[in-house]
Amino acid sequence: MGVTMSWSSILKSLLAVCIFTHLSVSSEERYGCDNKKCYNGRCISNPKTCESSKGCFYHVQELKVPNVLSRSLKIKESSCSKDECTELAFSATLGGQWKFSYDHQCCYTDQCNRMSKHVESLPSFQPQPNGVECPSCYSEDGECKPVPLKCTGEETKCIEVIGTAMINGPLCSVIRGMGCATVTSCGLKNLTILENAKIDTFCSNGSRPLTSFSSALTCLFLMKALL
Known part of the structure; x- marks a missing residue:
């Protein structure tokens, strides 16, 4: 009987420890994230x-689009990750000197992503040539006629970008770009940028032969492949 009582007491104690641990972990699993989105400095906040x-x-x-301020855009966003958070930072310079930079950072404590205390770490565009030359172009109608571009700073890879941007509901435009980029921009698949565009990227080491591209009728195909 004494042995039975001892095991009973032990099991009760273990059960109590498990319940306490579960409650403690459950209470620590949820915390507040800053939830805000800003477009060129104008922000909307909705804490959750x-x-x-x-x-x-x-x-x-x-x-950044040279001489076309209406096309230039800066988007800041802080919120909760819907899936496991993966950090990514890269930059690219495409034809016509279209410059795009991207930075996604993760953190795991209460309000750790507040914009007011977060250090912005976008890759910086550096003017010093790095010896790499790439074909460059940019279009939103599927046609891309490359011209040579001397790469600068940490953009040491030749990149090719292809994707779709949704416009006016079910309609889309075909994005095609070539230029210089950081190594972290290579091999991206189905990445959403600027909210309404999805892209794939392909890289090489430079000095690729210039090629032309015409595919205004591939929008539906790309939508199926990228969505």
Whole structure:
């Protein structure tokens, strides 16, 4: 009987420990993430809570288009990760000197992604030539006629970008770009940028032969492949 009582007491104690541990872990699994989105400095805030297993994120994208201020855009966003958070930062310079930078950062403590205290770490565009030359072009109608571009700074890879951008509901435009990029931009698949575009990227080491591309009728195919 004494042995039975001892085992009973032990099991009760273990059960109590398990319940306490479960409650403690459950209470720690949820914490607040800053939830805000800004377009060129104009922000909308909507605080909410998310699970620590997914994490908070801080995200910023910037598109610079020379002499076309209406096309330039900077998007900042902080919120809860819907899936496991993966960090990524890269930059690219495409034909016509279209410059795009992207930074997605993760953190796992309460309000750790607040914009007011977050350090922005977009890859910087450096003017010093690095010896790499790439074909470059950019279009949103599927046609791309490359011209040579001397790469600068850490953009040491020749990149080719292909994707779709949704416009006016079911309609889309075919994005095609070539130029210089950081190594972290290579091999991206189905990445959403600037909210309404999805892209794939392919890289080489430079000095690729210039080629032309015409595929205005491939929008439907690309939508199926990238969505």
